[in-house]
Amino acid sequence: MTLDQLLxxxxxxxxxxxxxxxxxxxxxxxxxxxYRILMLLGRKLPPIPEKMKQPSLLVKxxxxxxxxxxxxxxxxxxxFFVLDSEARIVKGLMAIMLCLVNGMSNTELKKxxxxxxxxxxxxxxxxxxxxxxxLNAMMASIKDCCR
Amino acid sequence: xxxxxxxxxxxxFEFFLQNPGWVYLDNAATMHxxxxxxxxxxxxxxxxxxxxxxxxxxxxxxxxxxxxxxxDDIAAFINAKERQQIIFCSGATAALNQIAYGLMxxxxxxxxxxxxxxxxxHANIVPWHLHCVRxxxxxxxxxxxxxxxxxxxxxxxxLEKKPKVVSFSHVxxxxxxxxxxxxxxxLAKNAGAITVIDGAxxxxxxxxxxxxxxxxxxxxxxxxxxxxxxxxxxxxKTALLEQLTPIYGGGEMISEVQFSHSLFxxxxxxxxxxxxxxxxxxxxxxxxxxxxxxxxxxxxEYKAMLLKQFFSGLSQIPGLDILSSPVHxxxxxxxxxxxxxxxxVAELLSQQAVAVRGGQHCAxxxxxxLKLAGAVRFSFAPYNTEADVATxxxxxxxxxxxxTA
Ligand SMILES: Cc1ncc(COP(=O)(O)O)c(C=O)c1O
Numbered sequence: 001m002t003l004d005q006l007l008x009x010x011x012x013x014x015x016x017x018x019x020x021x022x023x024x025x026x027x028x029x030x031x032x033x034x035y036r037i038l039m040l041l042g043r044k045l046p047p048i049p050e051k052m053k054q055p056s057l058l059v060k061x062x063x064x065x066x067x068x069x070x071x072x073x074x075x076x077x078x079x080f081f082v083l084d085s086e087a088r089i090v091k092g093l094m095a096i097m098l099c100l101v102n103g104m105s106n107t108e109l110k111k112x113x114x115x116x117x118x119x120x121x122x123x124x125x126x127x128x129x130x131x132x133x134x135l136n137a138m139m140a141s142i143k144d145c146c147r
Numbered sequence: 148x149x150x151x152x153x154x155x156x157x158x159x160f161e162f163f164l165q166n167p168g169w170v171y172l173d174n175a176a177t178m179h180x181x182x183x184x185x186x187x188x189x190x191x192x193x194x195x196x197x198x199x200x201x202x203x204x205x206x207x208x209x210x211x212x213x214x215x216x217x218x219d220d221i222a223a224f225i226n227a228k229e230r231q232q233i234i235f236c237s238g239a240t241a242a243l244n245q246i247a248y249g250l251m252x253x254x255x256x257x258x259x260x261x262x263x264x265x266x267x268x269h270a271n272i273v274p275w276h277l278h279c280v281r282x283x284x285x286x287x288x289x290x291x292x293x294x295x296x297x298x299x300x301x302x303x304x305x306l307e308k309k310p311k312v313v314s315f316s317h318v319x320x321x322x323x324x325x326x327x328x329x330x331x332x333x334l335a336k337n338a339g340a341i342t343v344i345d346g347a348x349x350x351x352x353x354x355x356x357x358x359x360x361x362x363x364x365x366x367x368x369x370x371x372x373x374x375x376x377x378x379x380x381x382x383x384k385t386a387l388l389e390q391l392t393p394i395y396g397g398g399e400m401i402s403e404v405q406f407s408h409s410l411f412x413x414x415x416x417x418x419x420x421x422x423x424x425x426x427x428x429x430x431x432x433x434x435x436x437x438x439x440x441x442x443x444x445x446x447x448e449y450k451a452m453l454l455k456q457f458f459s460g461l462s463q464i465p466g467l468d469i470l471s472s473p474v475h476x477x478x479x480x481x482x483x484x485x486x487x488x489x490x491x492v493a494e495l496l497s498q499q500a501v502a503v504r505g506g507q508h509c510a511x512x513x514x515x516x517l518k519l520a521g522a523v524r525f526s527f528a529p530y531n532t533e534a535d536v537a538t539x540x541x542x543x544x545x546x547x548x549x550x551t552a
Binding site for chain 1: 471487488490491494495498499506520521545549550552
């Protein structure tokens with residue numbers, strides 16, 4: 001497995017999540033179904049193989065361990081990411097976040113506001129404090145990739 | 148003394164009136180405060196606020212009397228011989244730092260050994276690193292048995308290395324296991340060691356008589372004993388307290404200051420630099436005075452009953468790894484859902500208004516040994532109810548169902 005392959009596998013998963021799962025999530029009636037969907041999202045993102053999980057990829061500040069890999073296409077000015085988390089709900093939430101930022105230009109990524117974006121999708125309740133800490137740390141690491 | 152009535156007891160806590168929907172099982176992190184404590188703190192600020200031990204004015208004298216009365220109350224609560232043995236500080240962490248710092252170069256020299264156990268909270272590990280190990284003190288660690296108890300055989304063997312200090316927790320904050328403190332203190336004393344007990348989780352569990360226990364130091368945080376955050380107690384034997392180098396220098400703790408040097412004040416003041424948390428200390432004393440209105444053995448029995456119900460309910464839920472043992476347990480149950488991350492379990496419980504803690508509980512070395520990413524901790528207090536037990540079991544069943552669907 002290489003970063004290229006992971007990136008290639010992640011992109012279609014994200015498009016599917018964006019097109020199919022996010023609408024379903026925002027309409028889910030009870031909390032049980034919401035969490036079932038969230039965990040499904042996490043499962044759709046290809047995992048980073050154990051061997052590739054270098055300590056340098058660890059995102060600091062998460063209660064559970066999470067890893068982030070990044071690729072910047074300079075010609076097209078686009079940022080691409082692969083991420084993984086050992087906690088499934090956190091990974092599901094990170095998948096949503098990734099849907100929103102993957103492929104962004106440098107300027108777009110700099111301007112991106114997670115809270116605002118989640119609000120627009122009716123997902124803001126998911127940004128409660130405990131969950132927020134892991135997500136915010138991941139968001140900060142993603143933003144650190146800006147030039 | 149009142150006989151213990153669970154409904155009446157819970158009724159003393161405004162928090163539960165304000166938050167009827169929450170099942171609070173994170174008592175090992177911090178406890179709720181009865182009205183008696185909240186109003187003692189309020190009353191102090193509204194009627195008696197003034198600094199202590201300064202100023203000749205009556206207000207200050209009144210505040211000082213309240214503050215020093217708190218010291219007497221706490222001394223009586225643990226049956227300390229002398230009031231100056233009660234040193235107020237910000238909590239267990241501060242007390243352990245003061246002890247580790249204070250013993251270095253007075254009692255501990257490079258090459259000496261300190262013995263702790265494998266289940267200590269970071270507060271009883273890091274201060275030894277920070278203040279002693281980096282000056283050449285060797286830290287030894289008593290391992291655990293397969294059922295996560297402190298290995299008493301290994302403890303006896305490690306004592307043969309003649310540690311100068313033996314420091315361990317009364318009750319494990321991760322597992323809830325109550326250590327055989329009295330026996331361990333005696334063994335350590337026979338080996339010539341100074342004994343330090345981290346009572347952060349232990350003080351709330353059973354009646355403490357420091358003279359009977361005979362440990363050299365015993366420390367705790369008020370917020371885990373129905374009191375305010377930010378205050379706590381360092382109890383010590385007078386001769387040893389006198390040997391501690393103060394970790395803080397400042398006002399109150401000196402008898403004479405010149406620019407070239409200062410002379411330290413007498414106990415307890417030499418270890419209490421600066422303005423203390425006066426309201427907090429008064430609240431802390433209010434908490435123990437309030438608690439003593441109840442029969443501690445009945446409280447213990449009631450908590451044991453809740454714990455038994457909880458364990459029995461857990462045995463009906465498939466796929467759990469339960470780390471805590473039901474025997475000699477102070478009311479803490481730590482577990483994992485097999486194959487699931489504790490953060491996910493805690494999250495799903497929180498979603499159902501059950502407050503627990505998931506993670507490593509400030510005991511990273513313990514979890515490294517257990518080879519676990521963490522665990523979910525349910526910690527009970529006497530204001531919890533049988534309904535709390537039932538609700539949390541139901542919520543855990545739901546969480547398992549969602550996770551393993
Ligand atoms: C066993 C033990 N020791 C020490 C501490 C530290 O207490 P504090 O943070 O109040 O200083 C705790 C708190 O979680 C604890 O459980």
